[in-house]
Amino acid sequence: MGYGAGPGQGDCPPGGLERLCEPEKHVREDFRRRLNDTRGVVATDESALDKPRIIRPRHPGPVPAELLALIKLAHGGERPDGEQFQEQLQAMACARQLSAGSTIAGDTLGRSLRSRSQSGSRSGRPGTREVWEELKGERQEHLDSPGLLTKAAIRAHVVPLYEGDKPVWQAATWLDWAAIHDAVQPGPQAVWVSDFLVQDAAEWARAQVGIVWVEFPELGERIARTAGVPFYGGGRVASEAILQESGRRSIVASIKAHATGKNLQQFCRNLVVTPPSDGALWEQLLARTHRPGQQAACVAVEVCIHTEDYAGGFHHRTGASAIHPAD
Known part of the structure; x- marks a missing residue:
């Protein structure tokens, strides 16, 4: 991630930050050193979990032309x-x-x-x-x-x-x-244009055991129904029930409801269908499974980046994690 870069803007030069650096030093390294040397800051060089976290982009197949046309229309206002x-x-x-x-x-x-x-x-x-x-x-x-x-x-x-x-x-x-x-009364239902993403996520959930993360409840319910697995949305009942999962079957989970404050280390695989655009939420989501108590050798995360709206959230918010090219 570039210094001061905004979505879609690419990397920006460090500029005045270079004045903080010692000769032959990198800006990030020197900023970290100066921060850790600041009075009142407590830091450690040891990782909270000595296991790798591997993040890979996922391309769920060609996006239907009709959907791309509607997305372009939305960006046009x-x-x-x-x-x-x-x-x-x-x-x-x-x-x-x-x-x-x-x-x-x-x-x-x-x-x-x-x-x-x-x-x-x-x-x-x-x-x-x-x-x-x-x-x-x-x-x-x-x-x-x-x-x-x-x-x-x-x-x-x-x-x-x-x-x-x-x-x-x-x-x-x-x-x-x-x-x-x-x-004229509100219509509570979503209107579906294509199920291509639903089918891809359901196939992932059936082929392995892991958590399918979604932003929209309607999407989560549709994936869960297609894959034959439970969906955990908002509310106290869902919050309690997801913690009872053994990790022997896939589940679909709401990012908004369960990406913070949950210990879900019984799972080691994740599929993020709708990548968040908020960096803090990304870190919270990844920490649900990449945390102390994780028994697997590594934690794997696949992220759907089939449109620019999702690719932006992925490329600009996961710079601190290990990112490997898609298989």
Whole structure:
């Protein structure tokens, strides 16, 4: 991992950090030395576990062209149903879920499709595309977020006429939405585009014993059902039950629910289907099986990197671990 490098930016030069180095020394080594010599810092050169941790990239096969097209669309700011994202984080989240084979779950696609069928409009929320265009212009006070624009649109159409000092927004799509919004309810299910990743993870779970790590509960349930193994999501019951596993069968586990605070050294193989983008979470996840009490000769981790969204999380967050090329 480069010094000061961001996702997709490559390595950056050490710059002013070189002034901390002694002649012929590496920046990382000297930074570590200076940190360990700092008063109040307690450090040890001994590893907590004297066993190797081997991380390998996994390519689960060709990504379906339809899925790649939808991921590209998401990066361009548009959802699979044609609506525009209002925040870049929404686009990134959508691309990650599409990389897993499904669209965004909950009150996104399901609600949009229902509202489109009821109103005959392409937009599934009050002026989604109109809001997006409005936000791209010059921001005004009380009109600089989707929520504030919605309130301004309501003020523009209330009876009796609003006479306060807050701005109103004459949204062209508001009246169409207001006529149907009570009938539009969130859709709780994910909409699947492809099962290629599910099939690959299920095959891995059947061929060996290990933990299949997933970000999305819908994905975990689908893999577990296909492979015939248990899925451990959130909640107290799942948290207690996963600790009772003997390590003699594969399991599917939620990263959010079980990547921290669990002793799972009865397993020595891991498949990370949806690589986290957070470095601290990576270290926590890897430490579930690479920890004292591990009886295997080494801990193996395979990471799915079939899209740029997942490859970025892998290459930029695992620099401290041993990485071997895929077999």
